[in-house]
Amino acid sequence: MKKMYYDQDVNWDVLQGKTVAVIGYGSQGHAHALNLKESGVNVIVGLYEGSKSREKAEAQGLKVAAVSQAVAVADITMILIPDEKQAKVYREEIAPNLKDGAALAFAHGFNIHFNQIIPPANIDVFMVAPKGPGHLVRRVFTEGGGVPCLMAVQQDYTGKARELALAYARGIGGTRAGVLVTTFQEETETDLFGEQAVLCGGVTALIKAGFETLVEAGYQPESAYFECMHEMKLIVDLLYEGGMAAMRYSVSDTAEYGDYVTGPRIITDATKAEMKKVLAEIQDGTFARNWILENQANRPSFTATRRKEANHPIEAVGKELRGMMGWLKKK
Numbered sequence: 001m002k003k004m005y006y007d008q009d010v011n012w013d014v015l016q017g018k019t020v021a022v023i024g025y026g027s028q029g030h031a032h033a034l035n036l037k038e039s040g041v042n043v044i045v046g047l048y049e050g051s052k053s054r055e056k057a058e059a060q061g062l063k064v065a066a067v068s069q070a071v072a073v074a075d076i077t078m079i080l081i082p083d084e085k086q087a088k089v090y091r092e093e094i095a096p097n098l099k100d101g102a103a104l105a106f107a108h109g110f111n112i113h114f115n116q117i118i119p120p121a122n123i124d125v126f127m128v129a130p131k132g133p134g135h136l137v138r139r140v141f142t143e144g145g146g147v148p149c150l151m152a153v154q155q156d157y158t159g160k161a162r163e164l165a166l167a168y169a170r171g172i173g174g175t176r177a178g179v180l181v182t183t184f185q186e187e188t189e190t191d192l193f194g195e196q197a198v199l200c201g202g203v204t205a206l207i208k209a210g211f212e213t214l215v216e217a218g219y220q221p222e223s224a225y226f227e228c229m230h231e232m233k234l235i236v237d238l239l240y241e242g243g244m245a246a247m248r249y250s251v252s253d254t255a256e257y258g259d260y261v262t263g264p265r266i267i268t269d270a271t272k273a274e275m276k277k278v279l280a281e282i283q284d285g286t287f288a289r290n291w292i293l294e295n296q297a298n299r300p301s302f303t304a305t306r307r308k309e310a311n312h313p314i315e316a317v318g319k320e321l322r323g324m325m326g327w328l329k330k331k
């Protein structure tokens with residue numbers, strides 16, 4: 001197995017006396033800022049004038065400043081605003097304020113790998129990319145655990161970039177779970193592939209196809225929802241905790257037999273061939289170009305699809321059923 005880095009491998013001293021500017025206070029931003037602060041790091045959150053997030057960050061005990069001011073006082077600037085907004089904010093507010101020898105950090109390699117941000121030579125550039133949604137990076141940390149991270153160094157101007165990245169990963173809880181060294185290219189391509197083909201695109205397409213098949217055959221939507229969406233989390237929890245063996249141990253032998261004979265009829269060689277095409281379009285920049293152009297055109301296709309997806313019948317029945325689950329309402 002490749003070397004994995006854990007808490008005991010970290011030189012925590014490299015963060016002593018340093019200030020981290022966390023730019024953005026959304027999914028990843030709030031998790032990084034709060035986890036770092038609770039790990040004893042001096043954090044300042046950078047937001048724009050009139051940002052909706054300001055009140056929340058301040059209420060949670062964080063210092064907040066304009067992006068330019070936060071970068072100017074920071075030793076490490078972690079960019080945690082949406083990928084499609086990063087290049088403009090970098091050009092206008094971050095680049096002019098970066099100190100010689102400071103570090104610029106990312107949680108995803110898109111803008112560096114696809115040349116949307118080209119940093120100057122006199123800074124460190126690293127990535128700490130949690131392999132999980134920001135709200136879970138925060139929740140798991142408060143429960144004493146961590147989310148595994150990928151770590152990469154693109155520029156090592158100070159000679160300390162790797163130590164700094166590892167210490168940063170510890171500050172957000174990553175080295176509790178394990179940190180793997182990678183490159184910006186590998187993280188960018190695997191992350192885009194994973195979210196499109198498996199984690200987000202693949203899973204939602206599978207759930208919708210299952211739900212529609214049952215409802216179109218005359219079964220109750222509530223029953224189809226429990227079967228295809230609600231129980232997905234409970235099955236995935238077992239995969240998370242103990243791999244496929246733990247899931248197959250807990251389900252009935254009838255389910256395990258069905259898993260073996262039917263799974264390969266659903267995800268076929270044709271599905272894998274399509275996955276390879278998706279990966280090729282990520283690798284050759286086609287996906288990145290389409291996403292950048294979609295944003296330049298003010299997201300017509302993204303907005304229309306988001307609206308259509310929100311109106312899928314599984315969302316209406318799910319909302320009603322989840323409304324009766326008191327423990328979910330509290331979250």
Ligand SMILES: NC(=O)C1=CN([C@@H]2O[C@H](COP(=O)(O)OP(=O)(O)OC[C@H]3O[C@@H](n4cnc5c(N)ncnc54)[C@H](OP(=O)(O)O)[C@@H]3O)[C@@H](O)[C@H]2O)C=CC1
Pocket residue numbers: 023024025026027028029046047048050051052053054067079080081082083085089107108129130131132133134135
């Ligand atoms: N979401 C995730 O779990 C993961 C994300 N990543 C990566 O992390 C990065 C951040 O993604 P994510 O957390 O989803 O981002 P979000 O969409 O959650 O970021 C929203 C935050 O950015 C702020 N923001 C928006 N525009 C600006 C601006 N011009 N200046 C300052 N702040 C601004 C928003 O403020 P307001 O609300 O006031 O508009 C809000 O606080 C990306 O690179 C992404 O690929 C990596 C792993 C997982």
Ligand SMILES: CC[C@](O)(C(C)=O)C(=O)O
Pocket residue numbers: 130131132133134191194195199200
């Ligand atoms: C799976 C989606 C993700 O890559 C993530 C939570 O890791 C993202 O970009 O949000």
Ligand SMILES: [Mg+2]
Pocket residue numbers: 130131132191195
């Ligand atoms: Mg990801």
Ligand SMILES: [Mg+2]
Pocket residue numbers: 108191192195
């Ligand atoms: Mg991603």
